[in-house]
Amino acid sequence: MPTEIPDIVISRLPVYLRALERLTQEGQEVTSSHELGRRLGISSAQIRKDLSHFGGFGKQGTGYKIAFLKDQLRQVLKVEREWHVALVGAGDLGSAIARYRGFSDRGFHITCVFDSSPEKIGRKLGTFQIQPITELDAFVKSQNIKIAMIAVPAEHAQQVAEILIKAGVKAILNYAPINLTVPDSVHVQYIDPVLHLQRMTYYLSD
């Protein structure tokens, strides 16, 4: 079943999950595609169609049981479990990432930090000692880590990606402002806030 679900649908499921978590915080137990749609700016028809890919989540008219739907989405997305994540880059950005509590709160634990700069290696970042990038391969393999974040300057990002991929990493969250070239078997997502700003300025008058 999973292979048939279009990537564009998969991309919306975390958004649905986040909205459902928010509704739970607000004390709600049941929701509808209309309520979700209103909150998310997505049509209720789209939401029903997306969720129908997985079958049996609810029926139009009766609403969705939030707890059940959250569990289902977490299982589909494989986020009902905890993931270990490697962080490469311990500069300003890497430090901010390491300190951000939003990752571990939602099941993603940064369990190692690597850098190539001699003055950073051995220092503490959060609860972890910064390790030399030369030890990345052995460490990531030994811990069977599949997810990594890249927070190094653009000019080093591709090289770091290749080291990660060789070590077995299959999913990369890239904060460096550059597109990476990776094999089909590896997934990359990009965080570049400037791209988001640039696509909004188009719509600004004056």
Added chain:
Amino acid sequence: MPTEIPDIVISRLPVYLRALERLTQEGQEVTSSHELGRRLGISSAQIRKDLSHFGGFGKQGTGYKIAFLKDQLRQVLKVEREWHVALVGAGDLGSAIARYRGFSDRGFHITCVFDSSPEKIGRKLGTFQIQPITELDAFVKSQNIKIAMIAVPAEHAQQVAEILIKAGVKAILNYAPINLTVPDSVHVQYIDPVLHLQRMTYYLSD
């Protein structure tokens, strides 16, 4: 002309611009839709089609002059000028945002920082003094600021958005992990790295 360009096309233009800036750094002066496509994982046909919305950027076979294409894209996206940006939230995340050089390097200048916490107000963040959120309305209006970033806890984000919109902000980059409800005249983009991780774990085996 601008109103006819689909949002999905607009969303790809900053990605093209970033790739062209990178090619310039590497010393290149001419590129092709094939080269761009290879770098970006987008089909060359798609790239030609996207760029054809603006007309006259280049011809198949002869390639694109990078400097010219960059200028055109910057004009279309309105990023050939400098933009002032208000930042709301001076916690860990807001501090990291304020320190991130990638914004001003690319024309987005954070020129004021607001927070509601009495112990933060008056402190320096970068070169700016943190101002009380109660002064946001007057300040943003007086400076005619149209772009803001929200880096406050999720439970305050909607309220902050409403204050910003009332002050005339038309584009919001939201780092709080919550979807905002805004009028059609206001654009919102979201930065939530966990959503990006969650859509990759779906594809991870084991």
